[in-house]
Amino acid sequence: MPQTSRSSSHSSSDGGFALLELLAALAIIAFVAAMALPYMINAGQAMSLKVQAAEIAALLRQDRNIAMAEGRTVVSTIDTRRGTVLSGSSARRVMLREGSAIRVERAAHGRMVSFQANGRSSGGTFDISGPSATFRISVNSLTSGIALSALE
DSSP: OOOOOOHHSOOOOOOOOOOHHHHHHHHHHHHHHHHHHHHHHHHHHHHHHHHHHHEEEEEEHHHHHHHHTTSSEEEEEEEEETEEOOSSSSSSSSETTTOEEEEEEEETTTTEEEOOOTTOOOOEEEEOOSSOOOOEEEEOTTTTOOEEEEEO
């Protein structure tokens, strides 16, 4: 009668993971997530600020378009203390969220931008800044073109 050992019929390795290996993998994933979290929060804040800057640019474009369509001067007002931009053609306003600020870099009429019926404007440059990003809105005085750009 041939001798067979019990160990020859079963492999010593199941091919599964040990509890220690699973815990090590979870620890690595948690470490990577903890390192990436501040970057994801800053990216979210920067995106929120970009949306606010785009809303302000859209408000200014609306005022420009109404000035040309109705043949009258429309004046948009930038309130730096309250962090608010007021439309001159409607009751529309954009208020910056807490922790954000608007600063007038250059404007011919102080804290106002006037859009004329002939397509020109007083022009101006405004910076919208938050804890993680700054965006610039530029109003061209000759064409009334409104550009939104990120500042590094």
